Amino acid sequence: MAREEPWNYSRQAPDIVKARSIPDMHAHTRWCNHAHNNTEDIIATFLSGVDCHITEHAPLPSDFLKGRGKMPFAYDIRGMNREEMGSWIRMCNMQKEQVEGFAREASSMPCGIELDYLQGYARDIKQVADSIDSVLRKNGSRLNHIGLVVHNISGVPLFNRHAMAYLLSEVSAHDVIRNYFESQRRGIEEMEGYCDFMCHPGIIHYLINRAGAKMMEDEHLSGTYIRAYKDFVDFTASKDICLEINTSGLERDFLHCPREEWHLHPDRPHPHMPYEILKYAIKRGVRFTVGSDWHNPGEGQRYFDQVHDVLKQLGVKEVYKIVNREKVAVGIS
Ligand SMILES: [Zn+2]
Ligand SMILES: [Zn+2]
Numbered sequence: 001m002a003r004e005e006p007w008n009y010s011r012q013a014p015d016i017v018k019a020r021s022i023p024d025m026h027a028h029t030r031w032c033n034h035a036h037n038n039t040e041d042i043i044a045t046f047l048s049g050v051d052c053h054i055t056e057h058a059p060l061p062s063d064f065l066k067g068r069g070k071m072p073f074a075y076d077i078r079g080m081n082r083e084e085m086g087s088w089i090r091m092c093n094m095q096k097e098q099v100e101g102f103a104r105e106a107s108s109m110p111c112g113i114e115l116d117y118l119q120g121y122a123r124d125i126k127q128v129a130d131s132i133d134s135v136l137r138k139n140g141s142r143l144n145h146i147g148l149v150v151h152n153i154s155g156v157p158l159f160n161r162h163a164m165a166y167l168l169s170e171v172s173a174h175d176v177i178r179n180y181f182e183s184q185r186r187g188i189e190e191m192e193g194y195c196d197f198m199c200h201p202g203i204i205h206y207l208i209n210r211a212g213a214k215m216m217e218d219e220h221l222s223g224t225y226i227r228a229y230k231d232f233v234d235f236t237a238s239k240d241i242c243l244e245i246n247t248s249g250l251e252r253d254f255l256h257c258p259r260e261e262w263h264l265h266p267d268r269p270h271p272h273m274p275y276e277i278l279k280y281a282i283k284r285g286v287r288f289t290v291g292s293d294w295h296n297p298g299e300g301q302r303y304f305d306q307v308h309d310v311l312k313q314l315g316v317k318e319v320y321k322i323v324n325r326e327k328v329a330v331g332i333s
Helices: 039-047 060-071 081-097 122-138 161-170 173-190 204-213 221-235 247-251 276-281 304-313
Strands: 024-027 052-057 111-116 146-149 242-246 287-291 318-322 324-329
Touching: 039 052, 039 081, 081 122, 146 247, 161 173, 161 204, 161 287, 173 204, 173 221, 204 221, 221 276, 242 247, 247 304, 287 304
Parallel strands: 024 052, 024 287, 052 111, 111 146, 242 287, 287 318
Antiparallel strands: 318 324
């Protein structure tokens, strides 16, 4: 099924601010069923000299999906349809063929995946990534990067409000927080070699808050959150992965969060990685990618100027981008 018009090289790259020197490692396209960007727009932007990368939601393993019907809520699939994966790969390859000779890095295209870690399914998930990579390779390309992500714990999709409310009726918010960070940690351990960066670590505070638990105002809950987050940062410090500073958090409704130490800037909402954690992670030597997690045109590199200034203030000299599954330092100018 063709979702997009055939790529036309005369097409202009969309107008995206070229924000200082920070690559955007996280964009979505129509192929994931809940975003509105065209693949071609992102690639055209990349070729126009803006470092932006597609990190598309990979399909969930079919064995995992088979068990979802038993849950007391509708299971919304946030990923490419498995049947369409081939078309997406062909699309990436077609782009590559058309732009050969134009690409700034001829051997790399900015196509990667956001790969869901699901407890108990590590083997199946690796197979999904391998199959995408092998088809790309047959066509002279390869998977550029993998961002690992936790969107589910105990089979419950955390981004579904009803499912989240269900989960919070079954277990305490403290346990949800601890299980979430534990799942991120296990993901990194079990998916070794399949994780260049962790996507939006810590987003659980947004999801819990959205489900009505108001954890920002609750001393105990936010204490559990910060402790679990710091433990997770300690764990990642010794691993060969980057943590993503995901600027979609700055779009959300955390402006009135009472925790001053979480905000980058008093007039703005705070990010998924609270300022307090960001400073801690820098001290522990953690490496970062930055991603706007854009799903709609116009969201590329959102708030990158702000992140740029904060990182500079904190003495960070470089962030990372991924090129052919290798971490490449990019100096912050
Ligand atoms: Zn998404
Ligand atoms: Zn994403």
